[in-house]
Amino acid sequence: MDSWHGMEWECNTPSTSVDFMDLTITIDNNRLVTTLYEKDLNLYLYIPPFSSHPRGVFTGTISGQILRIRRLCTFKSDADERIKEFLSRLLARGHSAVNLLPLFKRAEENATAYLTRSPEEQASLRKRKLDDASHQVYFHLQYHPDDPPSRKIQKLWRDCVSEPAGEDPLSEMKNKMGDTVDIRKLIVAYSRPLNLGNRFSVRNIHGRGRDVSKFLA
DSSP: OTTSTTOOOOOOOOOSEEEETTEEEEEETTEEEEEEOOOTTOOOOOOOTTSOOOHHHHHHHHHHHHHHHHHHOSSHHHHHHHHHHHHHHHHHTTOOHHHHHHHHHHHHHHHHHHHTSOHHHHHHHHHHHHHHHTTEEEEEEEOOTTSOOHHHHHHHHIIIIISOTTSOOGGGOBOTTSOBOOOOEEEEEEEOOOOHHHHHSOOOOSSSSSOHHHHHO
């Protein structure tokens, strides 16, 4: 097998525990127990407090990680310890506990609400989000910390376009075809500017020999 396309295969003895993707899966008393698997060389380089990212990016990082931990760890005590480790790593990156703790509290509340929803409630929420998506427009901006905040852009949208004083709401207006516009929401969608890695370590996955599909053919 080691001679096949230069790949080296490692065979381990049978075990009751295995690392798979970001999980460690263990058979314990005829049940599967899961916890997070993290590589030894993981540096945990989370966004530092002085980084020029929209605030929502960091908030989303905390919410997503806490939900991930609560979903993947079988035991609550294990999840609690993982969340404490996550907090310690953010503190080590320069964040303050005063700013972090309210975000962690809100993320825990959101995770609890998500995990306690019934399948019917989750399906209804997904349907509502899909419906909302068909009634919103996107304003794309490259993020810069000195630009007006999104809340100011949203206020201008409401005051000048969506719900101007003394005028019909945009969502009730009709176009030339006689159809209702029905735009109810503006999404300010940020993208980040190129960083040093993008500028000095350009990755070009094209033009490097045959396509993967040709190797497998």
